[in-house]
Amino acid sequence: MNLIRIRYTKWFNIIKNSMKSNNPVFVAALGLCSALAISNTIQNAIAMGLGVTFVTMFSSMFVSMFRNYIPSKLRIVTYMIIISTFTIFVQKFLQAYFPSIYDSLGAYVGLIITNCIVMGRSEAFAIKNPWRYSIIDGFFSGMGYTLVLVLVATIREPLAFGTLLGFQVLPDDFTAWASMGTASGGFFVLGLMIWILRSWAKTYEEA
Amino acid sequence: MIDFFLSSLLSNNIALTLILGMCPLIAISTNVKNARGMGIAVVIVVTLTAVINYPIYQLLVLTGTEDLSLLAFIITIAAVVQVLEILLEKYIPTLYNAFGVYLPLITVNCVVLAVSQFFVTRGYNYSETAVFAFGSSLGWLLAIVLVASIREKLAVYGDLPKGLRGRAIVFVILGILALAFSGFAGLSV
Numbered sequence: 600m601n602l603i604r605i606r607y608t609k610w611f612n613i614i615k616n617s618m619k620s621n622n623p624v625f626v627a628a629l630g631l632c633s634a635l636a637i638s639n640t641i642q643n644a645i646a647m648g649l650g651v652t653f654v655t656m657f658s659s660m661f662v663s664m665f666r667n668y669i670p671s672k673l674r675i676v677t678y679m680i681i682i683s684t685f686t687i688f689v690q691k692f693l694q695a696y697f698p699s700i701y702d703s704l705g706a707y708v709g710l711i712i713t714n715c716i717v718m719g720r721s722e723a724f725a726i727k728n729p730w731r732y733s734i735i736d737g738f739f740s741g742m743g744y745t746l747v748l749v750l751v752a753t754i755r756e757p758l759a760f761g762t763l764l765g766f767q768v769l770p771d772d773f774t775a776w777a778s779m780g781t782a783s784g785g786f787f788v789l790g791l792m793i794w795i796l797r798s799w800a801k802t803y804e805e806a
Numbered sequence: 807m808i809d810f811f812l813s814s815l816l817s818n819n820i821a822l823t824l825i826l827g828m829c830p831l832i833a834i835s836t837n838v839k840n841a842r843g844m845g846i847a848v849v850i851v852v853t854l855t856a857v858i859n860y861p862i863y864q865l866l867v868l869t870g871t872e873d874l875s876l877l878a879f880i881i882t883i884a885a886v887v888q889v890l891e892i893l894l895e896k897y898i899p900t901l902y903n904a905f906g907v908y909l910p911l912i913t914v915n916c917v918v919l920a921v922s923q924f925f926v927t928r929g930y931n932y933s934e935t936a937v938f939a940f941g942s943s944l945g946w947l948l949a950i951v952l953v954a955s956i957r958e959k960l961a962v963y964g965d966l967p968k969g970l971r972g973r974a975i976v977f978v979i980l981g982i983l984a985l986a987f988s989g990f991a992g993l994s995v
Contacts, residue, residue, distance in 0.1 A: 714916075783980075
C-alpha cells in the first residue's frame with residue numbers, strides 16, 4: 600500500500616525522472632566528456648561521479664534559492680559562478696584528502712564546471728522549482744550519472760588492466776586490451792551500451 | 807614549434823584522444839555546414855581566451871590567489887563570448903548570422919576551459935600556449951567535420967538497426983576515428 604502511495608508523489612516522480620527516463624548520459628547525452636575520459640577505472644568513476652553529484656546538488660539548490668533575484672539575461676553567467684565555486688571546493692577537497700585520485704583525474708575535476716549535467720539541471724529544473732525539490736533532483740541526476748560511469752568502468756577496467764577496483768580478477772596471462780584504457784575503448788563501450796539499452800527500452804531516435 | 811603544433815592537432819587531438827567537447831560534437835555534427843560553423847567559432851574563442859587567460863593567470867600567481875583560477879577563467883570565457891557576440895552583431899552581421907547561434911553554446915564547451923587549464927598544469931610559456939590553443943582547437947574542428955561528413959553519408963546510405971541509430975552510432979564512429987588517430991602517435995617533422 601505504502602509503495603503505491605509513494606509512486607504518485609512529486610518526490611517519487613523527480614527521482615524516477617532523473618535516474619531513468621531523463622538519465623543524463625543515456626537519454627540526454629550530457630556530460631559525456633568526463634564520462635568517457637574518466638571511466639577507465641572504477642575508482643576514478645566513483646570519485647568523479649560523487650564530485651559531480653555534490654556540485655549538481657548544491658548549485659541546483661543555490662540557483663533555486665536565488666531564482667527570483669537572477670535577471671534572466673544574466674542567468675548563464677550566474678550559474679557559472681555558482682557552479683565554479685562548488686567545483687573549486689571539490690578540487691581543493693580532493694587535493695587535500697585524496698591526492699592520488701586528484702592526480703589521476705587531472706584537469707577533469709575543473710571541467711565539472713562545463714559538465715552539461717550541472718548546467719542542464721540548473722536551467723531545466725532549479726530555476727523553476729523550490730530548493731527542496733531542486734536538491735533532490737540534483738542529487739539523483741548526479742547519482743544517475745555515477746551509475747552509468749561505474750557501469751562503463753566495470754566493463755573497461757578488467758579488459759584494460761585485468762583488475763577490478765585495483766584487485767587482480769583476470770588470470771596473469773590475460774593480454775590487456777590497451778585500447779580499452781584509451782579514448783576509443785570508452786567510445787565503443789558507451790556506444791554499445793546505448794544500443795543495448797535502446798533496444799531493451801524500445802526508445803529509438805530518428806536519423 | 808611545428809612538432810608541437812602537429813602534436814596538438816593530430817596525435818594529441820583534443821576531441822579524439824582527450825575526449826573533450828563531446829556534447830556539442832555529438833549534438834551539432836548532423837551536417838557538415840553546421841559542424842564547420844561551430845568548429846570555426848570554437849577556434850576563434852579558444853585561441854582568444856587562452857591568450858587572454860595566460861596573463862590573467864600570471865597576475866593571480868603574483869597576488870597569490872591562483873586557487874581561484876577556475877573562477878577567473880570561466881568569467882573571462884563568458885565575457886569573451888559575450889563581447890564577441892556583440893561586436894560581430896554590430897560590425898560583421900553576415901558572419902554573425904553564419905555562426906551567431908553557436909557562440910553562446912561555446913561557453914559550456916569544455917575545450918575552452920580545458921585549454922586554459924592545460925597551460926597551467928603543463929607549464930607552457932606564452933607562445934607555447936598560443937600555439938597549443940590554436941592547434942588543439944583546429945584539431946577539434948577537424949574532428950567535428952570528419953564525424954559530420956560520415957554521419958551525412960550514413961544518413962543517406964546507411965541501413966542501421968533501430969537501436970543503433972542516432973547517438974549510439976556516433977560513438978562507434980568516434981571510436982574508430984580515435985583508433986585511426988592513435989596512428990599519428992610519434993609523428994614528427
